[in-house]
Amino acid sequence: MTDKNLQEALDKKARYGNDINLEAFDNSNESNIKSAADISDGGKEALEKVGIDLKEENRSASFIQVDNAPIQVDVKEQLPLELMNTGDAAKKYPELVEKYWWKAVAADTDKYTAKTAVEQEQGYFIRVKAGTKITAPLQACVFISNEKQLQRVHNVVIIEDGAELNIISGCASDPHVDKGVHIGISEMFVGKGAKLSFTMIHSWGENVAVRPRSATIIEEDGQFISNYVCMEKVKDIQMYPTTRLVGKGAVARLNSVLVAPPGAHMDIGGKAILEVPGTRAEIVNRSISTGGEIINRGNLTGAAEEIKAHLECHGLMLAKDGYILAIPELDAKTGNAELSHEAAVGRIAPEEIEYLMVRGLNEEEATATIVRGFLNVDIEGLPESLAAKIQETLDTFDMYEGA
Numbered sequence: 001m002t003d004k005n006l007q008e009a010l011d012k013k014a015r016y017g018n019d020i021n022l023e024a025f026d027n028s029n030e031s032n033i034k035s036a037a038d039i040s041d042g043g044k045e046a047l048e049k050v051g052i053d054l055k056e057e058n059r060s061a062s063f064i065q066v067d068n069a070p071i072q073v074d075v076k077e078q079l080p081l082e083l084m085n086t087g088d089a090a091k092k093y094p095e096l097v098e099k100y101w102w103k104a105v106a107a108d109t110d111k112y113t114a115k116t117a118v119e120q121e122q123g124y125f126i127r128v129k130a131g132t133k134i135t136a137p138l139q140a141c142v143f144i145s146n147e148k149q150l151q152r153v154h155n156v157v158i159i160e161d162g163a164e165l166n167i168i169s170g171c172a173s174d175p176h177v178d179k180g181v182h183i184g185i186s187e188m189f190v191g192k193g194a195k196l197s198f199t200m201i202h203s204w205g206e207n208v209a210v211r212p213r214s215a216t217i218i219e220e221d222g223q224f225i226s227n228y229v230c231m232e233k234v235k236d237i238q239m240y241p242t243t244r245l246v247g248k249g250a251v252a253r254l255n256s257v258l259v260a261p262p263g264a265h266m267d268i269g270g271k272a273i274l275e276v277p278g279t280r281a282e283i284v285n286r287s288i289s290t291g292g293e294i295i296n297r298g299n300l301t302g303a304a305e306e307i308k309a310h311l312e313c314h315g316l317m318l319a320k321d322g323y324i325l326a327i328p329e330l331d332a333k334t335g336n337a338e339l340s341h342e343a344a345v346g347r348i349a350p351e352e353i354e355y356l357m358v359r360g361l362n363e364e365e366a367t368a369t370i371v372r373g374f375l376n377v378d379i380e381g382l383p384e385s386l387a388a389k390i391q392e393t394l395d396t397f398d399m400y401e402g403a
Helices: 002-013 041-049 086-092 094-100 111-118 348-356 363-374 386-395
Strands: 061-066 069-075 081-085 126-129 140-145 149-159 163-174 179-190 195-203 207-218 224-232 236-239 242-245 251-258 266-275 280-289 293-303 308-319 325-334 338-348
Touching: 002 061, 041 140, 041 163, 041 195, 061 081, 061 149, 061 325, 069 081, 081 086, 086 094, 086 126, 111 149, 111 179, 111 207, 126 140, 126 163, 140 179, 140 207, 149 163, 149 195, 163 179, 179 195, 179 224, 207 224, 207 251, 224 266, 224 325, 224 338, 242 280, 251 266, 251 293, 266 280, 266 308, 280 293, 280 363, 293 308, 293 338, 308 325, 308 363, 325 338, 348 363
Parallel strands: 061 140, 126 149, 140 163, 149 179, 163 195, 179 207, 195 224, 207 236, 207 242, 224 251, 236 266, 242 266, 251 280, 266 293, 280 308, 293 325, 308 338
Antiparallel strands: 061 069, 081 126
């Protein structure tokens, strides 16, 4: 990638969605927070909500980046697991840079990837050596502590042949932060017979703009499970992770659970490209608008014979002024590709509420029961404590806001 390519990408406006003037935000690498203990009480509560355990109980490793500075990199003793800042890893392993850096996501994809590529690299590097199965989850956290902060993250995850890892990625901002920008580039590589579970939970400030750019490459008999949860207001989020299944028997499952309160704009999608025979993929999206905007994009591309994939995109409107747009796409490039999709957007049927009210629930209790059931996507790989935390959020969320 040449400097000219990157400069051209930087100079362009965003290809789709709302454009962000990155020059209006603080791009510094310094942070007043030097350790997790320095994070405010409100910030610690925000991290707990997104699954980050600062006590590191039942965690194999922990990475925390505040603004553009890594403040914590811990791996439990004797675990065959590498975890470090991406910039440090690039210096230590130049041979890995040639093989993995900017190979899943092109640095000149858009202005956000280009901005990340030209700056000093931050983010996490994770590598699990071949045949190693890490049982306890690794937690990786990125946190915005300063007002009008531009946060840049470039993550590289390598799960070598036969290895397994569960990552909990919690992203949040301090409660006093109103405006900011988060750019998160994640490149993930799942080797032959390897398995990666990746759960990302977002809890940003009300006027924070979020621009993840992620891609995963899965080799023969590899498995990738991606879970994304965002149930709080975020000003503007735009993400469209791409998964490439390049080895026979590779499997990908992408789940997302979204709740958009008034003032939120969520442009969320996912794409799976099945490049060789015998690959399978599933994309499941559950979204609720209580007054905010949701655009659900999903694409399944069958580029080989004897592949099987399914796309499910369901939206529930709980407010008259909410907005949900579902855009399912099936792209079959061969005559023997089995691709299917379900897409539906609607309101709760009155007879469903009446059915539960006859059995003793009031109207609000009946509605809440239906909504919780609607959002109950089977999220594989979550620790019990995190699953309970998500359920607690569902139980306390004001589902009638804006209705």
